Amino acid sequence: MNMNNVYTTQSAEETRVLGGELTGEIIPGTLLCLFGDLGAGKTTFTQGFLEGIGAERPFVSPTFVIMKQYDLLKPVSGIERIYHVDAYRVETKDFETIGFSEWCEDKKGIVILEWPERVADLLPAKRTEIHFKSVSENEREIKVTSF
Secondary structure (H helix, E strand, C coil), X not given: CCCCEEEEXXXXXXXXHHHHHHHHHCXXXXXXXXXXXXXXXXXXXXXXXXXXXXXXXXXXXXXXXXXXXEEEEEEECCEEEEEEEECCCCCHHHHHXXXXXXXXXXXXXXXXXXXXXXXXXXXXXXXXXXXEEECCXXXXXXXXXXX
């Protein structure tokens, strides 16, 4: 998978599969910023990513807990942890307090951040942005860009 590309998926399952395929391109210390409206496929993509990298189920949305950590039973390419973070219900100052910077600096971790625009001031320059756009009820356009 090219880390600067646009993909089209025709179903939730295809979006999930794409998430799993991306795991082979990610290195430890990566911040994945997922942009898109409610229902655009961010959580479905993340579930595929978590499954593809070998995280232990259940995969739950961190909307109400802010951050869900998954420790990998079998580290992949030096990755031992995934931090799935949801900024939808928080303010920038709260995100600083709960440890966002430390998660991003974890050299054996990956941070998957939903709603990154809510904490834009805290985002490091080095990151991968994934933009989800609903084209129709089932079709999604997913643009991946690394900085």
